[in-house]
Amino acid sequence: MSLPRIAVDAMGGDVGVRVMVEGAALARRRHDRFKFLLVGDEEQIKAALENHPNLRAASEILHAPDTISGEDKPSQALRRAKSTSMGMAVNAVKAGHAGAAVSAGNTGALMAISKLALRxxxxxxxxxxAALLPTLGENDLVMLDLGANTECDARNLVQFAIMGAAYSRIVTGLESPRVRLLNIGTEEIKGTDVLRVAANDLKHAADELAMSFEGFTEADKINRGNVDVVVTDGFSGNIALKAVEGTARFVADLLRRSFASSLRSKIGFLISRPATELLKHHLDPNNHNGAVFLGLNGVVVKSHGSANALGVANAVAVAARLLEDDLTTRIAADLARVGADSLRQTNRSARAKGEGAA
Incomplete structure (x- = not known):
C-alpha cells in the first residue's frame, strides 16, 4: 500500500543534504511504499540522489532558493517561509501535495511555521x-511538551494528555496507556494549583477515553517503565529531556573511559561487549529519533539536528506511521468524546483555585 508523499526538508540539520537524503534512502529501502517530496536546493539534491537510484525513482524535487539557519528567530523564519526549504515542506502538507513533513532544522522556526500554516x-x-524515550519496560514512553510551550495552564495539560495518549496507542499498540503528570512528588497535595486542577480533571476525562490516569510521577522515575505518557509544560519537559540525554551521554563516556583504563579493563570490555552494545543501542538518540508536533491539522516531525542517516530514517518512519494510523483523526475523536464543556470546566476550576489561594 502506498502512502501519501512525505515532504523532507533536505537542507535542515547539522550536515544538511547528504544525511537527509541518505536517511530518506534508508527509509525507502526498508519500506518501498514510501514516496518523497525532497525540498531544497535542486542541484545539491540531484547530486546526493546519484548514489540512491531507488530513492530517486520514488521522489520529486521541489526547489527552494533559501534556508533557515539555527540562529534565525521564529519571526524571521515566518517572514521567509514561502522561499525556504522548511517553509515550503510544511506548506506542501497544507496544500495537500504531501501527507507529512520532516525537518531537522530550527525547532522554534518549525513550530512557528507549522502552527501558522496548518493551524x-x-x-x-x-x-x-512529543517524543519517545526509552524505558526499562517493554515499551518506549511518550513525553510532552518538550519545549513548544514554556508556560501552560491546566486546560493545556489536559489537552496534552489526550494527545499523548492517542499518540501512545499508535506507537506502542497499548489499548489504555498509563498517563502521569510530571511533578515534584507523587502525593496529591504536591505541586502547583495548575497541576492539581489538571490531575482532578484528568481523573474524570480518563473515564471517557482509552487511557488510565495514574496521578503524578517524579523525574527520576520517568524511565523506570511504570508509565506510558508523561505530561508537563514545555519548560520543565525540555529541562527533563536534556537531563536524561546528558545522563545517557555521561554513562556512555564513563564506560568508555573505564574500559580503556587498563589492559584488564580492555579484556573485560571484550567479554562484556554484547551487553555494552545493547546499552549503546538504548542510549543512542538516533534509535528514538522523531519528535512530533501534536495538535496540528497535519503531521510534522522534528528530527534531531545531529541525527545520522539512521536517525533521519527513523524520523521518516514516525511520520509514515502517523499517516498510516491517522493520528489527527484519533485526537479529534478523543477531544469530541471528552467534550468542550469538560475542558472549559478545567479553566474555571483553575481560576477558582487561584482566587481561593489569594
Whole structure:
C-alpha cells in the first residue's frame, strides 16, 4: 500500500543534504511504499540522489532558493517561509501535495511555521512537542511538551494528555496507556494549583477515553517503565529531556573511559561487549529519533539536528506511521468524546483555585 508523499526538508540539520537524503534512502529501502517530496536546493539534491537510484525513482524535487539557519528567530523564519526549504515542506502538507513533513532544522522556526500554516485542531489551544524515550519496560514512553510551550495552564495539560495518549496507542499498540503528570512528588497535595486542577480533571476525562490516569510521577522515575505518557509544560519537559540525554551521554563516556583504563579493563570490555552494545543501542538518540508536533491539522516531525542517516530514517518512519494510523483523526475523536464543556470546566476550576489561594 502506498502512502501519501512525505515532504523532507533536505537542507535542515547539522550536515544538511547528504544525511537527509541518505536517511530518506534508508527509509525507502526498508519500506518501498514510501514516496518523497525532497525540498531544497535542486542541484545539491540531484547530486546526493546519484548514489540512491531507488530513492530517486520514488521522489520529486521541489526547489527552494533559501534556508533557515539555527540562529534565525521564529519571526524571521515566518517572514521567509514561502522561499525556504522548511517553509515550503510544511506548506506542501497544507496544500495537500504531501501527507507529512520532516525537518531537522530550527525547532522554534518549525513550530512557528507549522502552527501558522496548518493551524491547530478544533479543541486544541496549543500544539505540543512529543517524543519517545526509552524505558526499562517493554515499551518506549511518550513525553510532552518538550519545549513548544514554556508556560501552560491546566486546560493545556489536559489537552496534552489526550494527545499523548492517542499518540501512545499508535506507537506502542497499548489499548489504555498509563498517563502521569510530571511533578515534584507523587502525593496529591504536591505541586502547583495548575497541576492539581489538571490531575482532578484528568481523573474524570480518563473515564471517557482509552487511557488510565495514574496521578503524578517524579523525574527520576520517568524511565523506570511504570508509565506510558508523561505530561508537563514545555519548560520543565525540555529541562527533563536534556537531563536524561546528558545522563545517557555521561554513562556512555564513563564506560568508555573505564574500559580503556587498563589492559584488564580492555579484556573485560571484550567479554562484556554484547551487553555494552545493547546499552549503546538504548542510549543512542538516533534509535528514538522523531519528535512530533501534536495538535496540528497535519503531521510534522522534528528530527534531531545531529541525527545520522539512521536517525533521519527513523524520523521518516514516525511520520509514515502517523499517516498510516491517522493520528489527527484519533485526537479529534478523543477531544469530541471528552467534550468542550469538560475542558472549559478545567479553566474555571483553575481560576477558582487561584482566587481561593489569594
Amino acid at each position: 491547530t485542531l478544533p479543541g486544541i489551544d496549543r500544539p505540543a512537542l
